[in-house]
Amino acid sequence: MSVVHVTGKARRWLASGHPWVYRDDVAEVEAEPGDVATVVDPAGAVLGQAFFSAQSRIALRFVSREKTRPDRAFFAERIARAVAARARDGYLDPRGACRLLAGDADLLPGFVLDRYANVLVAQCGMLAADRHRDLFVELARASLPFEIACVYDRSDSSSRKLEGLVQRVEVVDGALPTELIVHESGMSYSVDVAHGHKTGHYLDQRDNRLRAADFARDVDVLDAFSYDGLFGIRAALAGAKSVVCVDQSKEALERAAANAERNGVRDRMTFERANCMHDLRDRAARAERFGLVIVDPPAFAKSRREVEGAERGYIELNRRAFEITAPGGMVVSASCSFNVRAADFQSYLARASYKAARSAWLTEFRGAGSDHPVLLTLPETNYLKCAFVRVG
Numbered sequence: 521m522s523v524v525h526v527t528g529k530a531r532r533w534l535a536s537g538h539p540w541v542y543r544d545d546v547a548e549v550e551a552e553p554g555d556v557a558t559v560v561d562p563a564g565a566v567l568g569q570a571f572f573s574a575q576s577r578i579a580l581r582f583v584s585r586e587k588t589r590p591d592r593a594f595f596a597e598r599i600a601r602a603v604a605a606r607a608r609d610g611y612l613d614p615r616g617a618c619r620l621l622a623g624d625a626d627l628l629p630g631f632v633l634d635r636y637a638n639v640l641v642a643q644c645g646m647l648a649a650d651r652h653r654d655l656f657v658e659l660a661r662a663s664l665p666f667e668i669a670c671v672y673d674r675s676d677s678s679s680r681k682l683e684g685l686v687q688r689v690e691v692v693d694g695a696l697p698t699e700l701i702v703h704e705s706g707m708s709y710s711v712d713v714a715h716g717h718k719t720g721h722y723l724d725q726r727d728n729r730l731r732a733a734d735f736a737r738d739v740d741v742l743d744a745f746s747y748d749g750l751f752g753i754r755a756a757l758a759g760a761k762s763v764v765c766v767d768q769s770k771e772a773l774e775r776a777a778a779n780a781e782r783n784g785v786r787d788r789m790t791f792e793r794a795n796c797m798h799d800l801r802d803r804a805a806r807a808e809r810f811g812l813v814i815v816d817p818p819a820f821a822k823s824r825r826e827v828e829g830a831e832r833g834y835i836e837l838n839r840r841a842f843e844i845t846a847p848g849g850m851v852v853s854a855s856c857s858f859n860v861r862a863a864d865f866q867s868y869l870a871r872a873s874y875k876a877a878r879s880a881w882l883t884e885f886r887g888a889g890s891d892h893p894v895l896l897t898l899p900e901t902n903y904l905k906c907a908f909v910r911v912g
């Protein structure tokens with residue numbers, strides 16, 4: 521049996537509810553990398569069952585606090601519940617898309633399963649997740665009310681290196697359709713699961729795109745860091761006068777233009793390839809004005825060390841966003857860096873508005889959709905911030 525002994529410090533930390541134990545707090549290992557280990561405290565008491573990783577800074581990620589080892593029935597119930605939550609929250613339209621299993625947030629450490637129409641895309645971030653992939657996929661399929669045509673594995677995230685794992689991209693079952701189209705509340709878009717970012721698409725912004733579109737009617741819109749252009753297309757569908765999408769990725773902009781065509785809004789949209797940090801500054805210098813500005817950059821602070829640089833980046837970027845917003849217009853500003861906490865992000869926005877010499881009111885502060893659940897005892901799962909700001 522695999523057993524990992526942890527220190528008293530780890531026991532106290534776990535008693536706060538957090539489900540991870542760091543390498544430094546492991547006392548003794550009688551387990552192989554990738555095992556489901558029984559975790560034991562210094563007094564010999566069983567603290568629970570966890571995925572064990574020998575290489576990562578995070579050595580143990582708990583699956584349960586029970587004495588019994590998780591078996592097939594245990595995972596079947598856990599996965600059925602996660603899928604049922606998506607069904608209840610309206611994420612299971614067969615032609616739609618969602619994060620079906622959100623890894624640690626669903627107490628399935630290191631294992632993400634995204635669904636695009638009838639295609640499943642898995643992403644494993646640790647060896648124990650690799651080993652459970654086929655079981656988890658099978659159980660997820662069994663919980664779905666419709667058939668799955670293809671299972672794809674996009675386990676090529678850079679975090680795998682921290683685990684000492686090779687990157688793996690493969691068709692697990694079936695065949696990928698030549699073009700994968702998702703239909704989502706009146707909008708359709710293509711997803712490139714083989715080459716796109718993450719598992720092909722940014723699922724976590726779905727509801728924020730819809731909300732942002734409420735402010736798009738009859739105004740000019742700037743969608744900065746547009747990726748596939750979906751904030752912009754939502755805005756165009758909601759009656760925007762014009763939409764400019766800016767991104768540095770040529771492939772993303774090509775998909776964005778095709779998506780615009782698909783939704784019949786191509787004539788009101790333009791696509792510009794540029795570095796948004798320079799582009800927004802230049803637009804401010806040219807005194808351009810938009811009724812709605814969306815800024816959705818990649819994570820500026822991937823680690824705690826990068827927070828200081830990220831702070832400067834967010835302030836500069838949002839300052840320009842405020843400067844180019846017409847009086848009474850809206851800025852929708854996102855940050856997906858976990859290391860920048862909500863209160864920090866709001867203080868950056870405050871400083872950005874002051875630097876821009878514009879009054880600004882935070883009207884809504886949103887996160888990801890509920891298919892990216894926030895596990896309260898794991899603050900790391902609360903990463904996406906999306907501020908809606910009215911600019912005076």
Ligand code: SAH
Nearest residue numbers: 722725745746747767768769795796816818
């Ligand atoms: N808004 C998108 C997601 C954006 S992800 C959505 O709703 O789906 C971040 C995007 O920023 C990526 O497409 C990436 O290509 C782009 N990007 C990263 N750094 C950039 C920069 N400095 N200038 C312009 N685009 C950048």
